[in-house]
Amino acid sequence: MVPLSWFLILAAAIFSVGLFGVLARRNAIAILMGIELMLNAVNLNLLAFWRYLWSDSLTGVVFIMIVLAVAAAEVAVGLALIISIYRRRSTVVVEEIDLLKW
């Protein structure tokens, strides 16, 4: 059997990689991809804990389903915003859309 800590280490690594994507990428859609990676790392963590420590309840599984729903909603609205900004400003570079109002 795979030890619990292996899953946690992998999840931590994927989370950090995703965070790097969020912090360093200039393209807004690339930032969304980084966020997806982070959410996936969190899901992996949740399921590992469910399997090893709390497998007698279904809470972990339901939790992950809710995270999926939230991730989907986030991508849907996030991409809609990016497309809208692209239409108005012809840019997807986050550094160029730092004004609250134009």
Place this chain on the structure above:
Amino acid sequence: MTGPQIIFLAVGAVTLIAAIMVVTVPRLVHAGLWLILALAGIAVLFILLDNGFLAVIQVAIYIDAIAILIIIGVMLTRTAMSDTARQINRMWLGAAFACLVIMAGLLAIVSQAPTATAGLLVEDQVSMEALGRVLVDVDGFILPFEVASVLLVAALVGAILVAMTPARGD
């Protein structure tokens, strides 16, 4: 080294490499395809954690819907930023440093994780029927279940409202 451990190491390595490619490749379409590989790796890891249901919905939602939607988004906004342009901002070194610090912190916490061994799963814990019941049971997760529906509709309405707003001269 047992079988699952070998599979874990192989799949974990692929997933991690794919994740690194997602944040580093300059062509965004390729980043999207690498993201799909990383998501598929996570699905295999879910199977290793004995939850086939979540593995399947990981594929059904993330790969079939979210990743495709992201690729469509990349294609729609592609003309705004050419693939040869600088993809990483000026503070990427600082970002990398911050990520390393956070990873070190996470690893420090992980090292205190309990060395639990996975118990045997009984049929009831992975049964779809129990899950379906707990989702609509008043003592279960009825509130998150209905709120998820409201959240999805709110996202649908919001996204249509934002994306459909005609641009100038459209």
Place this chain on the structure above:
Amino acid sequence: MSDPFTAIGQFITDLLISIGIDAVITNILLTVIAAVLLGSVVGLVAIITIWAERKLLARVQDRLGPNRVGPYGLLQSFADIFKLITKEFLIPKGADRYVFIMAPLVVVGGVIGLWAVMPLAPGLAGADINVGLLYIIAIGAIGTLGIIMAGLSSNNKYAMLGAFRTVAQMLSYTVPLLLALLIPVMLAGSMGMTKIVEAQSGTWFILLAPLAALIFFISSLAELGRTPFDLLEAESEIVAGFHIEYSGMGFGMFMMGEFVHAFTISALFAVIFLGGWQGPGIESFPPLGFLYFLLKIVLVYFVIIWIRGTFPRIRIDQMNSFNWKFITPLALTVLIVTALVDKLAVENGFNRTAVLLASNAIIVLVTAFLVRAHAASLRRRMEVTDRAPIQQPEAAGD
């Protein structure tokens, strides 16, 4: 233990263990061999399917069809394969090499992967997981990814537009498909494919949920891109769509993926709505189930070819509104009505089949009435404005 498939498996397992191979490794080895066998057989079946489809289609159109190579033209597909294999595999200028080559692999792999959970006969299914139907949905949509990859990597405007149109059509028609599949799951009380077949030992689900079966069939046709939904690959009107830049076997693999997909959809329909391997006398002789299953697949496949030979192609706006404004609301209605009516009926001790059939009939009547009224109002508006009928009455109508 009584059925022959388990017995054969047990025999081979015992044989391998007796010559000194570890039990765990034996199991893994057998699983891998079985998977390779099933995958290859399904791939080869496609070759026969292509011949059958060409022959049947020719008969529908009063032609002879392939009849030169081998008896009844049976070897025609092999001749085609040899022709395609000796062609040059062109990779167009500026194409994304690896993605370009990966795309057919993803499409074919996704389609053949569907057979992993198909119950072939009593006690014979590749993988009997408890989320079988969800697996079908998840892997079935992987083909979308392959099409996107083909479109993106070809460096061709038409390939790209074709790919995104195909993807839009596939994504759209997956929505009613998902909703329709919830009904058999509700009736069977399981997502496992074997459980679904076993639940149909009494009544087939096509009798309990005829509308769900119809919706599933229509949206599957659209996912396949078969007539009348083949407007995105219409050979006679626009160039082939997303696989325009593929030559030789690259194109051949997309073709094969399509035929295997059609065959797989037939099998899925047989499993979910026609009772899979259920039939008289399977208790006493289980292998008979395989024959029944094959017969049902051939029946459904025949209907698909029949439709291909009969129906005209629809326009893209018709395809779109037919999905969003007719099938999806209909699927939602059927789902809600079935859920409520069935629960009330079972709680009050009514006959399930009768009540469900009656509610389906009522939905059909109401839908027909609504479509009629809508078509009539459209016609009236056209007469008032006295314009040429640019917009046809709803595609769904009369």
Place this chain on the structure above:
Amino acid sequence: MTLDWLFIGTILVVGAGMAAAPIALQNILGPRKPNKTKSETYECGIETVGDSWVQLKGQYYIFGLIFLIFDIEAVFLFPWAVAYNRLQFYMVVEGVVFILILAGGLAYAWRKGALEWV
């Protein structure tokens, strides 16, 4: 259980292999005489102008979006459908409410004209 997943993994690889083998074979058997004209983008004989990255319509995003929302709805509803036969009436009604809320979202998209093919 684990063997089932091994079977699925193998058949997916075999499926991809079924496509890879003929393509590889073709690379060996088929001729390879590339020239400039042959590897041009195929556009019915007309020379290609510009790159292939045409601007797509925002409509594709809307369809992908609605698919995503309903995909997740289905994921929530499938466990509910599995448990359906053992649920009490009020639990079924909760599922129906869930569906109705999403049907409301679809109705909004319809009214807004997001479902038209433009």
